Amino acid sequence: MGHASTHAADLGTQNIQLPAMALGFRKIAxxxxxxxxxGGAAVGYTGAFGTDPGHFWRAYLIAFLFGLxxxxxxxxxxxxxxxxxxxxxxxxxxxxxxxxxxxxxxxILFVPFAVLWMMGKANTLxxxxxxxxxxxxxxxxxxxxxxxTAFLNPTFFWIRAVAYFAIxxxxxxxxxxxxxxxxxxxxxxxxxxxxxxxxxxxxxxGLSVTFAAFDWIMSLSPAWFSTMFGVYFFCGCATAGFATMxxxxxxxxxxxxxxxxxxxxxxxDMGKLMWAFGIVFWAYIGFSQYMLIWYANVPxxxxxxxxxxxxxxxxFSFALLFGHFVFPFLGLISKxxxxxxxTLALGAVWMLCFHYVDLYWLIMPEIPHDIGEMKNYGExxxxxxxxxxxxxxxxxxxxxxxxxxxxxxxxxxxxxxxALVPKKDPRFAESLRFENM
Amino acid sequence: xxxxxxxxxxxxxxxxxxxxxxxxxxxxxxxxPGDLMAAAEKCRDAGYKYWDCHTPFPVHGxxxxxxxxxxxxxxxxxxxxxTGTTVAFLLQAFTNSWxxxxxxxxxxxxYPFLISGKPAMSLPAFIPVMFExxxxxxxxxxxxLMFLFNGLxxxxxxxxxxxxxxxxxxxxFFIAIExxxxxxxxxxxxxxxxxxxxxxxxxxxx
Numbered sequence: 001m002g003h004a005s006t007h008a009a010d011l012g013t014q015n016i017q018l019p020a021m022a023l024g025f026r027k028i029a030x031x032x033x034x035x036x037x038x039g040g041a042a043v044g045y046t047g048a049f050g051t052d053p054g055h056f057w058r059a060y061l062i063a064f065l066f067g068l069x070x071x072x073x074x075x076x077x078x079x080x081x082x083x084x085x086x087x088x089x090x091x092x093x094x095x096x097x098x099x100x101x102x103x104x105x106x107x108i109l110f111v112p113f114a115v116l117w118m119m120g121k122a123n124t125l126x127x128x129x130x131x132x133x134x135x136x137x138x139x140x141x142x143x144x145x146x147x148x149t150a151f152l153n154p155t156f157f158w159i160r161a162v163a164y165f166a167i168x169x170x171x172x173x174x175x176x177x178x179x180x181x182x183x184x185x186x187x188x189x190x191x192x193x194x195x196x197x198x199x200x201x202x203x204x205x206g207l208s209v210t211f212a213a214f215d216w217i218m219s220l221s222p223a224w225f226s227t228m229f230g231v232y233f234f235c236g237c238a239t240a241g242f243a244t245m246x247x248x249x250x251x252x253x254x255x256x257x258x259x260x261x262x263x264x265x266x267x268x269d270m271g272k273l274m275w276a277f278g279i280v281f282w283a284y285i286g287f288s289q290y291m292l293i294w295y296a297n298v299p300x301x302x303x304x305x306x307x308x309x310x311x312x313x314x315x316f317s318f319a320l321l322f323g324h325f326v327f328p329f330l331g332l333i334s335k336x337x338x339x340x341x342x343t344l345a346l347g348a349v350w351m352l353c354f355h356y357v358d359l360y361w362l363i364m365p366e367i368p369h370d371i372g373e374m375k376n377y378g379e380x381x382x383x384x385x386x387x388x389x390x391x392x393x394x395x396x397x398x399x400x401x402x403x404x405x406x407x408x409x410x411x412x413x414x415x416x417x418x419a420l421v422p423k424k425d426p427r428f429a430e431s432l433r434f435e436n437m
Numbered sequence: 438x439x440x441x442x443x444x445x446x447x448x449x450x451x452x453x454x455x456x457x458x459x460x461x462x463x464x465x466x467x468x469x470p471g472d473l474m475a476a477a478e479k480c481r482d483a484g485y486k487y488w489d490c491h492t493p494f495p496v497h498g499x500x501x502x503x504x505x506x507x508x509x510x511x512x513x514x515x516x517x518x519x520t521g522t523t524v525a526f527l528l529q530a531f532t533n534s535w536x537x538x539x540x541x542x543x544x545x546x547x548y549p550f551l552i553s554g555k556p557a558m559s560l561p562a563f564i565p566v567m568f569e570x571x572x573x574x575x576x577x578x579x580x581x582l583m584f585l586f587n588g589l590x591x592x593x594x595x596x597x598x599x600x601x602x603x604x605x606x607x608x609x610f611f612i613a614i615e616x617x618x619x620x621x622x623x624x625x626x627x628x629x630x631x632x633x634x635x636x637x638x639x640x641x642x643x
Contacts, residue, residue, distance in 0.1 A: 291561050297553060334511070435497040 009260045009432050011423050018416045019255040026416070029409040036402025044395040051395050055364075057116065057125050061216065062359045063399035064109050066240065067407045069233075069355070071106055072209060073241010074099030075168065076234075077273070078175045079205065082191075082198035087430035088269055091261050093179070094421050095248040098414040099241065101176040102407050103168040109403060110161065117154065128152045128222045138369055144223040144300065152219055160215055164208045171201050176414075179422050186424030209234050221367050224304040228289040235285055239278030239324075239355045243348035246270050248411065250345045257420055264339040265435050271338025271347070278351055279332070282358075283325035299372070307367040310380060311387025320361050324354040335436075356400060360391060461595035461643040462488075462615040463626055464602060465635035470496045473610035476633040477502040480612060483629060487615040491596070491605040510586060514579045521574030525567040533557040599641050613641070 009015075040063075043049055044056035051059070077096040081089045116122055122129035127138075128145050135142040145152065175194060182190040210230025218229045226232075249270065252258050293301045308317050328350060337343045365387075374380040390396075422428060467473045470492065477490055481504040490499055532547040535557055549557045584590065596602045596613060605611050612633070614626055623640070630638045 287561075287564060291564065294561050295553065295555075333515075433497075 011421075015257060015259055015261070016420045016423060017257070018412070018420060019252070019257050021255055022251075022412050023416060026409050026412040029405045029412065031405070033402050033405030033409055036398045036400075036405055038402075040395055040398035040402055043398065049393055049395050051390070051393060053121070053124050054366075055390060055393070056395060058220075058363050059393075059396045060112065060399050061125065062356070062363050062396070063403040065216065065359055065363070066356055066400050067102075067109065067403035068106055069237045069240040069359075070244045070404075070407055071100055071102045071172070071241070072168070072205075072237040073239070073243075074245060075103060075172050075175070076205065076237060076241055077245060079171070079198045079201040082175070082194045083202055085195060085427075087427040088266070088434040090425045090427045090431035091258070091421055091434075092245065092249050092266050092270060093425075094418065095252070095411075095415065096241070096245050097172075097176045097179050098411050098418070099244060099248070099407075100172040101414045102410040103165075103172040105410065106168070106407075107165040109406065110165070114158075117158075122154070126152075126157075126219055126222070128219060129154055129157075140372060141223050141369070148222060152222060157215060160211060164212045167204050167208045171204065175201075179425075180418050182422060182424055183419050184424075186426075188426050191426055206230075206234075209237060217362050220363060221304055221307075223300055224367070225301070226289055226293065226304075228285060228292075232282075232285050232289060235277060235282035236355055236358055239274070239282060239351050239358075242270060242274035242278055243351040243355070246274060246344055246348040247352075248415075250341045250348075252420060253341065261421055261432060263434075264341075266431075267341055267344050268335060268338045268436055269434075271332060271344050274348065274351060275328075275332050275338070278355075279325060279328050283321075283329075286325075303367045303371050306371065306377070306380060307365045308361060310368075310384035312389040313361075313365050313387060316357075316361055316389050316391070320354065320357055324351075324358055328354075357391075360389075360396070364389065459643040460616045460623065461641045462613050462618075462621070463623070463630055464596065464599060464611050464613045464639050464641055465630040465633060466601060466604075466637045466639075467610040467612070467633075467635055470499075470610060472634065473612065474499060474502045476612055476635070479633055480614070483620070485614055485618050485620055487618040487621075489613050491602070491611040491613065493606055493608060493610075496610075508586070510579065510582055513582050514575050517578030518571045518575035521570040521572070522567050524574070525570035526563060528570075529563045529566060530558065595641055595643050599639060601637065601639055602641070609636075616643075 040060070044051050044059065045053075047053075047056075074096040077089075078093060078100055080086075081093060113122075113125075116124065117129070120130075123133055127134050127141070128149065131142060131145070131149060134145070174197065178190050178194050181187075210233070213230045213233030217233065218224065218226070246267070249258075249262055249266070253262055290305065293305060307313065328347060331350075332338060332344075332347045337347065368380070368384055371380060374383070425431075465476065467476060473490060473492065474496065477499060480488055481502065490496075490503060492499070533549050534547045535549050552562075555562065596605075601609075602611060612630070612635075614621060614630070616623070620626075627638055627640075
């Protein structure tokens with residue numbers, strides 16, 4: 001303790017280059033991506049494990065968003081460090097930059113939804129995509145959604161989707177390229193430029209993430225609305241992003257890289273961020289959203305939560321409350337749990353698992369169509385007591401492992417081409433000296 | 438003030454103390470945090486117990502250099518937080534109660550109001566208050582216990598007598614070893630402090 005400043009960090013190639021073992025892991029990740037996505041698509045599409053198209057497409061949406069939130073969390077970390085001119089984080093910024101850099105190609109994983117749209121079956125997921133079919137099938141819901149079609153229509157949906165992907169690609173690319181070019185020149189102006197653009201980035205990031213959550217998740221139940229939904233989804237991004245960053249950094253140090261650069265002080269701070277945003281803030285926002293809807297008791301709003309209370313979903317909701325908040329809150333509250341790489345990494349894996357549960361809980365349940373005809377909650381609960389969550393269906397896991405494999409392979413590929421730390425960042429020395437009180 | 442020479446000087450007679458004064462301890466002055474840190478490590482290794490460092494600003498890593506033990510404060514704060522949660526729940530449960538509840542243990546009739554048709558015992562409505570009281574109790578416990586553990590507020594301290602020590606709040610770094618330390622011997626300790634390469638060593642009276 002206290003002597004980080006007395007010896008200079010080892011910036012030799014061995015220490016700040018991706019260890020060879022990681023490249024082998026990249027091949028495994030690519031194989032998982034191909035097998036997971038290909039197999040998941042084949043099995044899910046043919047319904048071999050008993051999944052209907054609705055389940056399959058929702059499962060793929062969950063898997064896609066799981067990968068996307070990991071990368072968006074990385075981008076959030078990067079621009080916040082520049083926005084606050086943080087010194088401590090320089091030593092662990094490059095993995096986050098590489099993670100965010102996946103946003104340059106992540107749109108490819110969204111292309112299947114375009115195919116779904118072209119096949120004319122978009123209403124498998126988003127019922128508002130075919131208003132005529134909805135009017136014939138469920139005129140009450142159609143009546144509620146009709147006024148929203150100025151926003152929820154296929155043309156505007158795709159214009160927005162393209163805009164989100166463009167924004168994320170440009171932003172992540174800007175921070176990644178700037179940071180890498182500083183490795184050569186060490187030009188302080190590059191840091192200043194990144195700080196200058198961090199503020200507009202925050203605005204663009206906030207808006208794009210919020211509206212993407214509205215478009216892709218909230219509009220699955222288009223009659224429902226919650227103004228907090230974007231923030232809730234952002235918490236998911238933070239959970240996934242920080243957990244992934246922690247795992248990358250822990251793994252790199254295990255493989256012998258970043259010696260004398262990344263210390264327990266950095267682990268503790270990354271742990272704090274995951275604890276604060278991914279666990280506490282998530283619960284805060286999740287509860288605020290629930291309580292307002294519960295208190296107001298407006299039928300258009302409560303249906304969404306009722307769908308998550310009936311049948312197997314009731315247990316699922318509690319599992320989420322305890323697994324995403326109570327247990328990790330107590331488990332990671334101590335500074336020592338965040339400082340030890342092993343316990344921190346276990347916490348990160350745990351949080352990633354429950355981030356998946358969270359997305360599953362957001363996307364998979366469907367509001368019963370006859371909910372408006374029920375006389376009371378008991379009647380609804382009895383009628384839908386057998387609702388299954390289908391959480392353990394292998395298709396779910398094949399698809400999500402496929403997407404994660406692609407993101408991991410992309411991240412390792414990016415990291416293999418650059419130094420593992422922004423070695424000429426003007427605040428690099430400050431980051432090496434960093435200590436928590 | 439003490440008017441007799443104390444036990445310490447009686448038994449450890451290498452350095453006669455002036456009559457009418459009791460030795461509080463010895464202070465060593467350093468110019469930089471680095472010097473202080475190195476000296477603190479040696480003090481720690483020499484096995485002194487009643488000693489402290491005085492710096493104009495927080496010095497990172499000094500805890501380790503001094504060999505300070507982990508504080509118990511977080512456990513008390515956690516306990517206070519859990520108490521806050523419980524108190525808030527009980528407060529709301531009692532005030533909303535219609536009638537005798539077995540868990541209440543006493544006959545209570547609170548001030549139950551029918552609010553938007555919710556049951557009197559509505560946990561979601563209680564949670565904001567439980568959350569706030571958790572924070573209030575933890576924050577108050579944290580600040581108050583921090584003061585208590587540090588012996589604050591303390592309006593007088595023997596070190597205030599030393600003119601040299603005034604610079605501890607400006608630009609100098611001090612180590613003070615108290616005379617009550619079992620390993621303290623006025624002359625030996627003074628020699629030990631001199632080996633730490635300080636700017637000056639000074640005896641401070643109690």
